[in-house]
Structures are given as C-alpha cells and as structure tokens.
Amino acid sequence: MTGTEILIAIGAIAISGLVLHWLLTVLKVTVGTAIKIALIVFLLQIFFGIGPERLWQQAQFLWSQVASYLTSSQ
Numbered sequence: 207m208t209g210t211e212i213l214i215a216i217g218a219i220a221i222s223g224l225v226l227h228w229l230l231t232v233l234k235v236t237v238g239t240a241i242k243i244a245l246i247v248f249l250l251q252i253f254f255g256i257g258p259e260r261l262w263q264q265a266q267f268l269w270s271q272v273a274s275y276l277t278s279s280q
Contacts, residue, residue: 247261
C-alpha cells in the first residue's frame with residue numbers, strides 16, 4: 207500500500223466512525239421520543255380515558271388552525 211492509499215483508508219475509517227456515531231445518536235433520540243409519546247398516550251388513556259384517536263383528531267385540528275393562521279397573516 208502506498209502512502210496515499212493509507213491516508214484514504216484512514217479517512218474512510220474516520221468518516222465511517224462519525225457516520226455510525228451520528229446514526230446511533232439519532233436512533234437513541236428517536237427511541238427515547240417514541241417511548242415518551244407512548245407513555246403520555248398510555249397515561250392519558252388510563253387516567254382520563256382519552257384514546258389515541260382523540261389525540262390524533264386534536265392534533266389535526268391544532269395543525270389546521272396553525273395553517274389557517276399562517277395563511278391568513280400573509
């Protein structure tokens with residue numbers, strides 16, 4: 207192996223390590239967020255009888271209100 211090939215291999219290993227670290231970080235955050243959402247939905251259903259369908263309807267309503275506000279303020 208020449209010096210250039212060694213540098214390319216070291217660079218590829220470094221970039222691969224950074225990408226792997228980034229992917230693991232994104233996966234960790236995603237799983238954490240999913241667990242938090244599931245816990246909130248579960249607690250709302252257990253304590254207040256509010257199911258995921260009702261939450262989804264409310265979220266859609268809120269986003270439609272935000273969209274109408276943004277389009278009317280322009």
